[in-house]
Amino acid sequence: MTFLAASPSPYHAVANAAERLEKAGFKQVAETDAWDRTTGGKYVLRGGAIVAWYVPEGAAPHTPFRIVGAHTDSPNLRVKPLPDSGAHGWRQVAVEIYGGPLLNSWLDRDLGLAGRLTLRDGSTRLVNVDRPLLRVPQLAIHLDRSVTADGLKLDKQRHMQPVWGLGNDVRDGDLIAFLEETAGIPAGEVTGWDLMTHSVEPPAYLGRDRELLAGPRMDNLLSVHAGTAALVAMASAQSEPSSIPVLAAFDHEENGSQSDTGADGPLLGTVLERSVFARGGSYEDRARAFAGTVCLSSDTGHAVHPNYAERHDPTHHPRVNGGPILKVNVNNRYATDGSGRAEFTAACERAGVPFQSFVSNNSMPCGTTIGPITAARHGIRTVDIGVAILSMHSARELCGADDPFLLANALVAFLER
Template sequence: MSEPSRFDRGHTDDLMTFLAASPSPYHAVANTAERLEKAGFRQVAETDAWDGSSGGKYVIRGGAIVAWYVPEGAAPHTPFRIIGAHTDSPNLRVKPLPDSGAYGWRQVAVEIYGGPLLNSWLDRDLGLAGRLTLRDGSHRLVNIDRPLLRVPQLAIHLDRTVSSEGLKLDKQRHLQPIWGLGNDVRDGDLIAFLEEESGLAAGEVTGWDLMVHSVEPPAYLGRDRELLAAPRMDNLLSVHAATAALTAVSTGDLPYIPVLAAFDHEENGSQSDTGADGPLLGGVLERSVFARGGSYEDKARAFAGTVCLSSDTGHAVHPNYAERHDPTHHPRVNGGPILKVNVNNRYATDGSGRAVFAAASEKADVPFQSFVSNNAMPCGTTIGPITAARHGIRTVDIGVAILSMHSARELCGADDPFLLANVLVAFLEG
C-alpha cells in the first residue's frame, strides 16, 4: 500500500475558502458534495434501490451528508472506517415570524442556537444565510454575504456597571439584530427581501431555515502567520479535513470501506433525523452491506470490525486562564491533533481506541496530544459516545485544539488542519 497523501499549508488555504463559502450547514453540505463529485463520487437517493457497485457514493439529507467508497471486490462483511463530524455551529437563527422592530428601528427576530459566546456577536457586521423552501417543495440556498445586520452593544455611558460587574445579556431582549430604519414594520419584509435577492417571485418562499454569520473572512494571524482566525471551525475544520482524506484514499484497493459522516444538530443534542442520534448513518451502512448481497450476519461482522474517529475541535491551553485546564494536560496549537479522553464517557476514547489513533499518527508521521478536562470543570461531549452506543461501533474522540470555541470567530494553529488531514488519511487506509 502506498504511503499516505501529504497535505501542507495549501490545505489550510483551501480550508479558508471552504469556511468562507459555508455559512450554514446546508452550504457546507453542498460544498462537500461538489468536492466529492470532482473526485468521482455520485449522489444516490434514499428513495431509490441501491446496487452493490464499487466506487464513491454519497447521500444528502438536509444539513447532513454521508459519503463512502466501496473498493473493487469488497465483501459484504468488509468493515468500515468512519470519520464522524458535524456541520452546525452555534449562532443566531431566524424565528418563524422574523419581522420586528421598535422606536424607528427595523429588526430581525432571532433565537439562540446551541451555546454561542453571546458577546462575540455584538457590534459585528453580519450576513444572512441558509435554506429557503419553495412552494413546490424544492429548496434554494441563500447567502447574503455582505454587512446586512448588526447587534449593537449598549454604550458604556448607559451601563456604568459593565466595567465592574461584567456584561450581562438577556437572550430575548439584547440579541435581536437591526437591519434598517422605519416605523412601519410589515410581516413578510425579510422574506420578500430574500426572494428579491434570490431572483424568486413574490410569495414563492413558504418555509426557511436561516441564520446569521460574520462576514469577516478567514485570515492568517500572528507575527509569522502561524495562526488562523475564522468562523465555524467548530466543526467545519473536521468536515473539510475528512472530505480531503476520503477523496485522497478513494482510488484503489483498501482493506476497509472509508466513510465520511457529517451530521447536523450536534450543538443542540444530535436528536434529529440528520443528527448523530438519528438513523441516518446506520441506515446507510446497513444498505451498503445489503446492496452487496450481505445478510444480517454480514452486517454484524462488518460493524464488529468497524472503527469511527469522531473528529471535533477541543480546547487549547489558554494563556490567560491556564488554571481552567488540567494541570498536566496542556494541548498547544500547532502541536498536532488531540486525543480526547473522559472516563465518564463524555468522550468515547478508551485504551484500545488510543492504540488505533496512535498507529495512524505514527504512520502519518504526525505528533498528537492528549486532552482531558480539569476535574473541577464540567466536560463537553461530542457525537462520539452517541455513535458508539447507537451502533455498537468502536469510537475514538479526536480533533484540533483551538481557542475561542463557540465564538463567532475562533482561533487555531495554521498547521493543525493539514496535520489532522494527514492522520485521517492514514486511518482510512488502515
C-alpha cells in the same frame, strides 16, 4: 479558509463537501431509490448532513467500515418563524439562540444571513447574503456604568435582536421578500426557511509569522473539511483499501444531535446497513461488518489558554500546531478507551503526524461530542479526536495554521488502514 468562507450554514457546508466529492468521482444516491452493488464513491445528502463512502473493488458484504465522524452546525443566531420586528424607528429581525454561543462575540459585528429556503413545490434553494446586513448593537458604556464593575450581562431575548434598517412601518414578510428578490425567486414562493446569521469577516492568517488562523465555524467545519479531503485522497489513491472508508457529517450536534440528520438519528446506521445489503449481504454480514468497524469522531477541543491556564488539567496542555488531540474522559463524555488510543496512535505514526492528549480539569465540567452517541447507537468502536483551538463557540475562533493539514493527514492514514 476557502471552505469556511463558502459554508455559512450546514446546508452550504454539505453542498461544498458534495461538490468536492463529485470532482473526485463520487455520485449522489437517493434514499428513495434502490441501491445496487456497484463499487466506487457514493454519497447521501439529507438537509445539513452528508454520509459519503467508497466501496473498493472486491469488497465483501461483511467488509468493515472506517468512519470519520464530524458535525456541520455551529452556535449562532437563527431567524424565527415571524422574522419581522422593530421598535423606535429601527427595523429588526427576530432571532432565536442556537446552541451555546459566546453571545458577546456577536455584538457590534457585521453579519450576513444564509441558509435554506423551501418553495411551494417542496423544492429548496440555498441563499447567502454575504455582506454586512445585520448588526446586534451593544449598549454604550455611558448608559450602563455597571459593566465596568459587574461585567457584561446579556438577556438572550431582549439584547440579541439585530437591526437591519430604519422605518416605523414594519410589515410581515419584509425579510423573506428581500431574500426572494436576492435569490431570484418569484414573490410569494417561499413558504419555509432555515436561516442563520454569520460573520462576514473572512478567515485570515494571524500572528507575527502567520502561524495562526482566525475564522468562523471551525467548530466543526475544520473536521468536515479534513474528513472530506481525506476521503477524496482515498478515492484518488492507486491502491484499494481493505475496508470501506466513510465520512459522516451530521447536523444538530450543538443542541443534542436528536434529529433525522443528527448523530442520534438513524441516518448513519441506515446507510451502512443498506451498503451491506446492496452487496448481497445478510444480517449476519451486517453484524460482522459493524463488529470490525472503527469511527474517529473528530471535533475541535480546547487548547491551553495563556490567560486562563488554571482552567485546564495541570498535566495536559494541548497547544496549537502541536497536531491533533486525543480526547479522553473516563465518564464517557468522550468515547476513547485504551484500544482507541492505540488505533489513533498507529494512524498518526503511519502519517508521521504528532498528536497530543486532552483531558478536562477534574473541577470543570467536560463537554461531549457525537462520539459516545455513535458508539452507543450503533455498537461501533469509537475514538474521540480533534484539533485544539481557542475561543470555541465564538463568532470567530482561532487555531494553528498547521493543524488542519496535520489532522487531514492523520485521517488519511486512519482510513487506508
